[in-house]
Amino acid sequence: MPIITQRQPLEVLVAWLDAMRRQDLQALSDLYAPDVIWRGVVPDVVCQNRREVLDLLAEQLAEGPPRIQTLEMLAGDHAVVLGVASPDLTEVAGVPLSGRLFNVFTVSDGRIVAVQDHTDRTAALAEAAATDPAWS
Secondary structure, eight states: OOOOSOOOHHHHHHHHHHHHHOOOHHHHHHEEEEEEEEEESSTTOEEEEEHHHHHHHHHHHTOOOOOOSSEEEESSSSSSEEEETTOOOOTTTEEEOOTTTEEEEEETEEEEEEEESSHHHHHHHHHTTTTOOOOO
């Protein structure tokens, strides 16, 4: 059996979800590359580094946990799409969300190096090079 020396993208995202659940900013910090870029659904909404991302997440965590109805994770080779459905997701920066948001987490060397928010699931899957499973 091969020894895995690098965390796979899906494993990194599971750790991220756990850190968010525990509101553990240090664990979240450890998951991000120092030069991580997080782009929102509006082009000029961008976090340029780990400190800015952590400040954003701290604000969100201070507001309390969202009411999540559905979580979906689909992995590509180097990225994972996290789909979230919540009645709390109504709009961001004036863009209507219709209760859904899709984040593409790009992972390199076991750390999150980029996050891109999408309102469209198909666009998120394409960016992550992830395929939609054929559930029957």
